[in-house]
Amino acid sequence: MKREVIVTADGSSTIHIPEWNEQYHSKHGAIQEAYHVFIKHGLSYILEIDSKKRLENNICILEIGFGTGLNAFITLLESEKHNLNINYTGVEAFPVALEEVAQLNYVQQLKAEVKLTEFTKLHEVSWEKNQVVSNTFSIIKQQKKFADIRDVNIYNLIYFDAFGARVQPELWTEDMFKIMYDALKNNGVLVTYAAKGSVRRAMQAVGFLVEKLPGPPGKREMLRATKVLEPDL
Numbered sequence: 001m002k003r004e005v006i007v008t009a010d011g012s013s014t015i016h017i018p019e020w021n022e023q024y025h026s027k028h029g030a031i032q033e034a035y036h037v038f039i040k041h042g043l044s045y046i047l048e049i050d051s052k053k054r055l056e057n058n059i060c061i062l063e064i065g066f067g068t069g070l071n072a073f074i075t076l077l078e079s080e081k082h083n084l085n086i087n088y089t090g091v092e093a094f095p096v097a098l099e100e101v102a103q104l105n106y107v108q109q110l111k112a113e114v115k116l117t118e119f120t121k122l123h124e125v126s127w128e129k130n131q132v133v134s135n136t137f138s139i140i141k142q143q144k145k146f147a148d149i150r151d152v153n154i155y156n157l158i159y160f161d162a163f164g165a166r167v168q169p170e171l172w173t174e175d176m177f178k179i180m181y182d183a184l185k186n187n188g189v190l191v192t193y194a195a196k197g198s199v200r201r202a203m204q205a206v207g208f209l210v211e212k213l214p215g216p217p218g219k220r221e222m223l224r225a226t227k228v229l230e231p232d233l
């Protein structure tokens with residue numbers, strides 16, 4: 001499908017798919033959305049609850065849709081800011097080409113010019129192999145379909161950033177959320193920009209505890225789902 005780089009309302013770029021009239025991020029602001037959904041209500045939230053529960057200091061994150069690498073990059077920036085050890089897994093079936101990456105303005109918009117090497121590295125490192133990108137951040141990019149994920153009990157956090165249910169309804173089903181549920185550790189958290197009732201019910205049907213939270217600019221609500229297992233007696 002044809003893809004073109006466009007600029008969103010906060011000045012940051014994203015990729016637009018004309019055939020679907022769908023974007024990789026919110027048109028109201030790609031960077032704003034990414035920080036709100038995935039950092040504020042995802043990473044920062046699990047750090048808050050982790051520090052209470054004294055969980056391990058290696059944080060494993062799974063991203064559903066590596067795409068432009070924006071979520072991976074802001075997570076890398078956070079890992080350096082808070083001195084966290086992050087192991088990131090980015091799953092993506094249709095990688096963005098390096099010529100497209102060259103048109104994205106995230107490094108400038110985030111005033112992260114000193115981290116240009118790391119942003120480039122996120123895209124240039126080879127797939128299917130664990131790669132150390134910085135002292136605090138390593139990544140494995142896996143080129144495959146989300147439906148083929150078979151990880152069990154690995155992740156503390158999932159960034160569920162698939163295209164919307166309007167264009168890919170098959171990615172917002174009970175089957176898909178069961179795969180996500182299995183991939184999470186106990187108390188693991190999944191965050192997504194979506195807030196549809198059918199999505200919330202599919203999450204609940206596989207066992208997630210689901211919260212509705214205020215959405216990013218231009219969106220009333222978003223969802224956060226937690227895998228809560230009863231402790232062994």
Ligand SMILES: C[S@@+](CC[C@H](N)C(=O)[O-])C[C@H]1O[C@@H](n2cnc3c(N)ncnc32)[C@H](O)[C@@H]1O
Nearest residue numbers: 024065066067068070071093094145146161163
């Ligand atoms: C909303 S975009 C992800 C945006 C990304 N998180 C970012 O920060 O740029 C959704 C991504 O899912 C990928 N994708 C779509 N269907 C897929 C599938 N069935 N399996 C794996 N990847 C898929 C697309 O190629 C696209 O990169």
